[in-house]
Amino acid sequence: MDDMNLDDTNIKLLNLLQKGLPLEKNPYGALASQLEIDRSEVLARIKDLVQKGYIRRLGGTFNNAAMGYTSILFGISVPDRIFEPVAEYVNSFKGVTHNYQRNASLNMWFTFSFSQPAEKDLLIQGLKEHFEISEIFEFPNLRNYKLNVYFNLEDR
DSSP: OOGGGOOHHHHHHHHHHHHOOOSSSOHHHHHHHHHTSOHHHHHHHHHHHHHTTSOOOOOOOOOTGGGTOEEEEEEEOOOGGGHHHHHHHHHTSTTEEEEEEOSSSSOEEEEEEESSHHHHHHHHHHHHHHHOOOOEEEEEOOSOOOOOOOOOGGGO
């Protein structure tokens, strides 16, 4: 990624997006008004920033517990030869929000949110039966910490 590709409007747009989309019927129109450009240009710029890797994800963050979900961080040891199929299996569960590889004995870490314990049981059963994974460590969410990270790109 080359900072030279970011014009002033893209920098301002990235700053606004870090603060969150406006909670209104036309959030992209509201951003367009603040940037003094058309709504279609906002959408095109966001698409371009995603394609270039400046934006990885745009989405909401929800309080899972308040909505009746349990969230658990899992650490498992996966042989390298089956890492990709195991990752595909884990990612097939709609409650998986993060899944990443580490260089350690527990080399796959993922977060899984579910509303029914049977969902978690199904995931674990599949890991054990289909992939013969026996070391499955659960790290339940005991307390939430919300970090608001903001990088002011205009103050570079």
